[in-house]
Amino acid sequence: MRLLVFIFFVTTASAWPENCRGIAFNHRFYEPETIKEGLKNIQKLILNRNDNTLYFIFDNLAVVPNKALGYINLDTKATGIVTIRNASSVAIDQMNNVVYAGGPDGLYIVNNKKVPERLPVFHNINDMFFKDILYFTNNRRETFKVIDNVVFRLRELQGVEVDKLILDDDNNILFTVDRRLFRIRLNTRAVNTHERYNVDAISVDAYFKPYIATTNGVYVYNKYKYALDKVSDIKDLSALTFNKMDEAIYGVVDVIIKLNLSREDSFNVLIFGFDSTARNGFIRRMPKSWKVLTEELGATVMEG
């Protein structure tokens, strides 16, 4: 009887026109919400998950051509611009709630009044990424790390040109040069290429799962297969980030879009039950499965 009910439901669902189900991303369906329109050349997006403020780099067409760092609070919709000359990048230490911004004059911290405070790092910064420490590339495509305001060349990428970089949940650095994707493991020097993709943006979600937005759709780097898995058909994203609920926020043409998990999709439930094993025993003996279930799939553990 239950099976019949299920089949009936699936038949009904598949009879809906595809666009009623919204945009597919990572096997779920979302409704696009416009966050902000009329931004020229959106180049970087990152959400401060502590206060739900979205930061973005765009072309501010004032008197002189000038790149700028803008922000919008997704709860209050308050917007503004952080005054950094030709700001090129922004990165966030989510754990300590620190916003870093960079440009041709060097590195700044954006304080909670959205005022930039200079740090003693005077490089012409092109791109930045934060994972445990701050990483950046400069206008000569060299890669550095910053520890206690001291700058070091990143040994792994010495002699390798880099435009943009991210670090994933498995000690890989993924980086782009002229829109081509490459990968290197921390503490090694062998660069792997994923050359057949034309990359628009690279990003990570809240768990440092790496996403690659290409001219052919969005992919996730699969660390078990060393390959890219396609997770969405959405194309030509100029920037990409994620909120705590793993909903994507992206720039496309001159609009910032947020994907809202669609209500039609919200009854997608999967239950794993394990018999004859204690939870702690499972965590001890199958740490990788535990990690995938809880971190990558966001499973809710029924304790007690």
Ligand SMILES: *[C@@H]1O[C@H](CO)[C@@H](O)[C@H](O)[C@H]1NC(C)=O
């Ligand atoms: C998306 O979600 C927000 C709040 O969660 C809501 O205010 C907005 O109306 C939603 N937009 C769409 C298009 O579903």
Ligand SMILES: *[C@@H]1O[C@H](CO)[C@@H](O)[C@H](O)[C@H]1NC(C)=O
């Ligand atoms: C920003 O950079 C562009 C391109 O390098 C340059 O033409 C422009 O003058 C710069 N703007 C400011 C305010 O320095």
